[in-house]
Amino acid sequence: MYTSQMIKDGVTSSKMFYFRRAILTVFFTLLLHEANLLENGLARTPPMGWMSWGYYMCGIKCEGNESKCLNEQLIMSVADSFYRDGYQEAGYEYIIVDDCWSERARDEHGKLVADRKRFPRGMKFLGDYIHARGLKFGMYTNIADVTCMRYPGSKQYLSLDAHTFAEWGVDYLKVDGCFVSEDFLNVGYIMLGQYLNMTKRPMVYSCSWPYYIEFIHKKQPDYQVISKYCNMWRNFHDVQTSWEALAGIVQHYRRGYRDMAPHHGPGQWNDPDMLIFGTGVLTRSQSRIQLAVYAMLSAPILLSCDMNKITQYEKTLLQNLDLIAVAQDPLGIMARPYMFNGVIVWIKPHLPKKGDAYPSFSFALVNLDIEDSHVNLTPGLYGLNSTDGYTVLDVFSGHYLRNLTTKDTLSLLVPGQDVIMYTMYPL
Missing domain, CATH: 3.20.20.70 (Aldolase class I)
Known part of the structure; x- marks a missing residue:
């Protein structure tokens, strides 16, 4: 398949020889040094x-x-x-x-x-x-x-x-x-x-x-x-x-x-x-x-x-x-999206953890529509498991808003074309 492609690209036979040799070289190098390639x-x-x-x-x-x-x-x-x-x-x-x-x-x-x-x-x-x-x-x-x-x-x-x-x-x-x-x-x-x-x-x-x-x-x-x-x-x-x-x-x-x-x-x-x-x-x-x-x-x-x-x-x-x-959280987890009343709610576990069992979580409620939208969100349904509850930080204002348990529900109005972002730290 490389020959036909090289002809299409107008490569000379001499260049084709070196190209094919390079592919073979890389192939065998990959076999020998796969770990180096996968993780730099x-x-x-x-x-x-x-x-x-x-x-x-x-x-x-x-x-x-x-x-x-x-x-x-x-x-x-x-x-x-x-x-x-x-x-x-x-x-x-x-x-x-x-x-x-x-x-x-x-x-x-x-x-x-x-x-x-x-x-x-x-x-x-x-x-x-x-x-x-x-x-x-x-x-x-x-x-x-x-x-x-x-x-x-x-x-x-x-x-x-x-x-x-x-x-x-x-x-x-x-x-x-x-x-x-x-x-x-x-x-x-x-x-x-x-x-x-x-x-x-x-x-x-x-x-x-x-x-x-x-x-x-x-x-x-x-x-x-x-x-x-x-x-x-x-x-x-x-x-x-x-x-x-x-x-x-x-x-x-x-x-x-x-x-x-x-x-x-x-x-x-x-x-x-x-x-x-x-x-x-x-x-x-x-x-x-x-x-x-x-x-x-x-x-x-x-x-x-x-x-x-x-x-x-x-x-x-x-x-x-x-x-x-x-x-920049070191765990590097890609937040999972959920849909609530037209709002995309992204949920992400991250550090710091309380012990080994209780990570922090961030929630971003994203409203792409021009109209406001109400969302009732129970964070405890999405992985929060600290028996002592969480304290809630409004990421954009920098203010701590309240503490909550895993059973509490937040009733939120998400403005049009806006986002509410909270980080919840385990207590």
């Missing part, structure tokens, strides 16, 4: 940080459009903002440069080259700048011959590119899957992951594998396999800067819970894509919904915006340590 020790909690794509996209037209320019100054300014404005202390650490960062052609040695005009000092300089502030550096490639925006891809250069990223000090690699056959998706991600491991540099491996399998090739993703080879993976469409796109993401994860949850946990995360804070498209209540749902899902929390446009309210949400504690 990274992303024990979901990554938090910033990624360029959602807001800046392919920002190459910089003259007269400096505010949307993807360049060295932008990435340095994000690092400075994280370091200066409290984001680093709250857990945000990865700064990730997405597509359109490179020259249109590789150099004479076949290596990727940063755009000389927008990144004049190169990616090693940028990585060093980020690392000097105690932060981590992320980059992007695609496992096709070209990236989604037609810059050089990694398909014929998997080993070389892995070592190049390692030399540049990359800590996180986002790998796209545009223009890739189903057959190559199912081997290319495994091959590149193995080459990354061979560099001996720890790099979080972020795949788009299941998205392309499901939405481009119309097949059911095999999460059992995907979760063995990637630290995180995108399941759904690129987030757009609109409330409708965000509501679609929430519903997708509600519907897909049974398929996704069994393969989700420390080192292996479903990725609902970036936050759209700092873009002016969400109301305060809609912003609460996005952050609450991502925290309940144990999802990566990656901003994509002009950091100077984050409102003070959004900043307060993003640095709410009670909410981040739920998002």
Whole structure:
């Protein structure tokens, strides 16, 4: 099957020989070193940080459009903002440069080259700048011959590119899957992951594998396999800067819970894509919904915006340590959704525990409709088992509201397009 696919892709017989040899090499390496491939020790909690794509996209037209320019100054300014404005202390650490960062052609040695005009000092300089502030550096490639925006891809250069990223000090690699056959998706991600491991540099491996399998090739993703080879993976469409796109993401994860949850946990995360804070498209209540749902899902929390446009309210949400504690809980459990009177109630057990038997629980009651909705909720029906009861924290206000027993019922009014989020700690 590889021969026919390679012919379709226009690969020469010489390249085909090396490609087939690479597949055999990786296959036998996997047999010998499967444990190393399945567990690289990274992303024990979901990554938090910033990624360029959602807001800046392919920002190459910089003259007269400096505010949307993807360049060295932008990435340095994000690092400075994280370091200066409290984001680093709250857990945000990865700064990730997405597509359109490179020259249109590789150099004479076949290596990727940063755009000389927008990144004049190169990616090693940028990585060093980020690392000097105690932060981590992320980059992007695609496992096709070209990236989604037609810059050089990694398909014929998997080993070389892995070592190049390692030399540049990359800590996180986002790998796209545009223009890739189903057959190559199912081997290319495994091959590149193995080459990354061979560099001996720890790099979080972020795949788009299941998205392309499901939405481009119309097949059911095999999460059992995907979760063995990637630290995180995108399941759904690129987030757009609109409330409708965000509501679609929430519903997708509600519907897909049974398929996704069994393969989700420390080192292996479903990725609902970036936050759209700092873009002016969400109301305060809609912003609460996005952050609450991502925290309940144990999802990566990656901003994509002009950091100077984050409102003070959004900043307060993003640095709410009670909410981040739920998002970054070491157990990494993906909250289970239930429907009550049109409201999605996400329920998640997490630390701290009282002894070994009584975990804490968080409840997020999410109303995507415009009308208010009443919900009567008896938390004790959903796993709460502490005989001494619980104390209830309103996560957004930071106030403790009351104590309750496992038999008590909460009668709640959930406003339209808003969320109520409580954490219940065992007494």
